[in-house]
Amino acid sequence: MSSPSDQKKAAAGHKPASAAASAAGKAAKRVSVRHRAATSVTSTSNAAEHAIQKVLERRELKRQGKLPPPEPAPSLLKSVKDEFSFVIRGSLAQLGLPQWAFRVLVLVVVTAVMGVAVAKIALREGPPCPVHPLSGSLTIGSVIPVGASIVLHPQGHAIPGDGVPMAKVREDGTFTFSTFSAEDGAPVGDYVATVQWFRVNADGSVGGNAVPARFASPAKSPWTVTVATDGTTLAPYQITR
Numbered sequence: 447m448s449s450p451s452d453q454k455k456a457a458a459g460h461k462p463a464s465a466a467a468s469a470a471g472k473a474a475k476r477v478s479v480r481h482r483a484a485t486s487v488t489s490t491s492n493a494a495e496h497a498i499q500k501v502l503e504r505r506e507l508k509r510q511g512k513l514p515p516p517e518p519a520p521s522l523l524k525s526v527k528d529e530f531s532f533v534i535r536g537s538l539a540q541l542g543l544p545q546w547a548f549r550v551l552v553l554v555v556v557t558a559v560m561g562v563a564v565a566k567i568a569l570r571e572g573p574p575c576p577v578h579p580l581s582g583s584l585t586i587g588s589v590i591p592v593g594a595s596i597v598l599h600p601q602g603h604a605i606p607g608d609g610v611p612m613a614k615v616r617e618d619g620t621f622t623f624s625t626f627s628a629e630d631g632a633p634v635g636d637y638v639a640t641v642q643w644f645r646v647n648a649d650g651s652v653g654g655n656a657v658p659a660r661f662a663s664p665a666k667s668p669w670t671v672t673v674a675t676d677g678t679t680l681a682p683y684q685i686t687r
Contacts, residue, residue: 573626574607580623580632580673582680586643586657587687590619594643594657598623598671599664601636611637619682632673639669641685658687 584591598611605611605625611632613621622629641661645653660666669683 573630574609575605575633576675577625577631577633578673578675579629579677580611580671580680581678582621583619583682584615584621584641584685585619585682586685590617591615591641591643591656592617594641596621596623597640598632598637599640600633601638601670603633603635605633609633615643631677634673634675637671637673638664638667639671640664640667641669657685661685 584594584596586594592615594615596613596615607626609625611623611625613623615621623632624630625632640663641657643656645656647653655662661669671680672678
């Protein structure tokens, strides 16, 4: 028979089964946490390596010129159109209107918008600077140089919009200058006129410039022109050899 002291020692040396199970569970949990941490680190490392590999592959494709172009983003006009269509379809559905009503409404709106746009463009369009009618007549000796080209070169001023006043001699010897549109004239100012006329020979070939050489150079041409604000009709000009 054991003594009371022996029973106390035995009790101290043996823990209850429930306590042992609890301790084992905690140890298992501690191991599980470490395992999950190691797994998480490994997964993150793999993901990083995969991302780096993708970047290196894209760089190599770009270096070789094989990288596909990025997909274009939807245009603002398309986004607005789609949103407008969605709203209108929903409104017509709530009103119980048929599908053809949607098409008619869209057509009306598009027509109105285009009309406004065209009107704005028409109002904005026009010569970059005021132009004024300019006409005259030309002969070379007693000959009318039909088809001769006349060009005005500004003196002391510039024409905006790359405008160049030019004219062609008609069969009756007259001409009308055009700068930005057909026969609109020329801006106000002083000019030197140059003339070139390449006559067509009987065999159809084009000869040289039949106008004296001095009239082909803005620095040497004696023909000066002044354009006034109220339009100008030049005095008949005759080129002598």
